[in-house]
Amino acid sequence: MARKSLGYTELEWTCPFCNGRNPGTVTICGNCGSPQPEDVEFHQPVKETLITDAEQVAEIESRGADIHCAYCGTRNPGDAITCSQCGAELTEGEQRESGQVLGAHQDKDVPDVKCPACGTMNPAEAPMCSQCGQNLAAPVTEAKPRPSATATVGKKQSGVPVLAIIGIALFGCIAIFLFMLLFRSEEVVGTVQSAEWERAVVIEALQDARYQDWESEIPDNATSIGRCEQRIHHTQPEPPQNADSREVCGTPYTVDTGSGFGEVVQDCRYEVFADYCEYTVLEWAALDTIVATGNDYAPYWPDVGVLEESQREGARNEDFIIIFSTDGDTVRYSPSSLESFTQFQPGSEWILELNALGGVIGVEPQ
Numbered sequence: 001m002a003r004k005s006l007g008y009t010e011l012e013w014t015c016p017f018c019n020g021r022n023p024g025t026v027t028i029c030g031n032c033g034s035p036q037p038e039d040v041e042f043h044q045p046v047k048e049t050l051i052t053d054a055e056q057v058a059e060i061e062s063r064g065a066d067i068h069c070a071y072c073g074t075r076n077p078g079d080a081i082t083c084s085q086c087g088a089e090l091t092e093g094e095q096r097e098s099g100q101v102l103g104a105h106q107d108k109d110v111p112d113v114k115c116p117a118c119g120t121m122n123p124a125e126a127p128m129c130s131q132c133g134q135n136l137a138a139p140v141t142e143a144k145p146r147p148s149a150t151a152t153v154g155k156k157q158s159g160v161p162v163l164a165i166i167g168i169a170l171f172g173c174i175a176i177f178l179f180m181l182l183f184r185s186e187e188v189v190g191t192v193q194s195a196e197w198e199r200a201v202v203i204e205a206l207q208d209a210r211y212q213d214w215e216s217e218i219p220d221n222a223t224s225i226g227r228c229e230q231r232i233h234h235t236q237p238e239p240p241q242n243a244d245s246r247e248v249c250g251t252p253y254t255v256d257t258g259s260g261f262g263e264v265v266q267d268c269r270y271e272v273f274a275d276y277c278e279y280t281v282l283e284w285a286a287l288d289t290i291v292a293t294g295n296d297y298a299p300y301w302p303d304v305g306v307l308e309e310s311q312r313e314g315a316r317n318e319d320f321i322i323i324f325s326t327d328g329d330t331v332r333y334s335p336s337s338l339e340s341f342t343q344f345q346p347g348s349e350w351i352l353e354l355n356a357l358g359g360v361i362g363v364e365p366q
């Protein structure tokens, strides 16, 4: 995912000694005069305003995270060589961490707050009362989880609902019962009453078959290309070189730069479009079926005649049926081959094994 910068905003820090709220760039607490300790983190103000001054933005970008002097602890800008307080080299100093996600970008207006001391209304982001100087520190809001981070894994549901177990058990019982019923068989004597056969030849013709696919996937033998529409082909982290695309960005969030400023960023992806088209290709498809039938034991294939150039013979199919008369009933049986079919001569008697549905599952000579 491409991270896109929307700009910079000044952060805040809260003085651990007096709870006073200070602008990110201020190194000495405006309320009690204590320097900002190294372990005091920056946090988001109640409302983040993007810095529009190009010069200031350029300075923030070139500056880097602050360095705290190893000797006196004074906070120095990231590009400083010596400590502004004691003059020591800053090479031994510890550079502030940067890159932490502080939370979703807060650009919504927040209502004014009332000074607890004199009642004057002050902007929510004001660190102290404009009238009496009272510290207006609000409790520090905890850094919210990164908005576009991967979804948290939900609690796994443990235990299967009781109803489902009962249902499965019941279904199982019914299935076993049907299974037993189906495989319960009986034997009867059947006399061959008549025979039937059917032989069929499918005639195929080259016909237009319609398909849809990405324009780049259409086969060379397509006979026509119809309506196309732009669809999302895939998404990718970087903008494509030569394809239409749409940028899709997540919720903006603020990242600590370690210098008292936060960078407001957004994770973006690109939906790349491509043409999805209808097209046709010539394919062999069933046009007709020519059938021959008979009631004897000499089946033949139907005469398909002379076919046109764009036609051909397709699949061949044969069906044989013997009709037995049993005790007051008739049973149909389909021998699997012509050789088997011809054994069932009219009047011959056979022992038929029937399943519960009356289907023949076995045939033995009487």
Ligand SMILES: [Zn+2]
Residues within 6 Å of the ligand: 015, 016, 017, 018, 019, 020, 029, 030, 031, 032, 033, 034
């Ligand atoms: Zn303070």
Ligand SMILES: [Zn+2]
Residues within 6 Å of the ligand: 069, 070, 071, 072, 073, 074, 083, 084, 085, 086, 087, 088
């Ligand atoms: Zn120093």
Ligand SMILES: [Zn+2]
Residues within 6 Å of the ligand: 115, 116, 117, 118, 119, 120, 129, 130, 131, 132, 133, 134
């Ligand atoms: Zn006040």
